Amino acid sequence: MPSLKTKPRTILENQFGQIDKLDGQIIQLLLKGKNSKSIATNLKSPLSTVQRRIRKLFEHHLIVSTVDLNYEKLGYKRGMLHLYLSNGHVNEVGQVLAEMPGILSVAVHIGNSDLVALFVYKNSKQLLDTISESKKITGVDRVLWSEEVYFIKMNKINLIC
Secondary structure, three states: OOOOOOOOOOOEEEOOEEEOHHHHHHHHHHHOOOOHHHHHHHHOOOHHHHHHHHHHHHHOOOOOOOOOOOOOOOOOEEEEEEEEEOOOOHHHHHHHHHOOOOEEEEEEOOOOOOEEEEEEEOOHHHHHHHHHHHHOOOOEEEEEEEEOOOOOOOOOOOOOO
């Protein structure tokens, strides 16, 4: 009987090939804020290997680097807007919403609300203005909002494998 050769388990397969166990470990440590040198030490892998792997992950756009403001230290609060549409024109409504002051991001969702926006505001008047203006957008049926209170510190990164 012919033997079955099993393919090594990969964390993720994509159009660029496979992300193996080492890439997955590197990604998890990067998400925890570790630098190349500490990743190499932690994984007992040569620094040049870790640096090459990180460079490839960036080149293939499998990881991205972002800079974010500390809005709380700047006196802002963060919240989420949930927009329910009556006309289904998510792209058009999303573009109008994205142009509003204080809107940081807009995402199309499937499930409960149609659009979800992350926004910042300094005071109750700005909050009220943002909610009121979003309700005036043609095609918006209903708007719900919530204020971010704080983040829950996570001890691990939950990658879906």
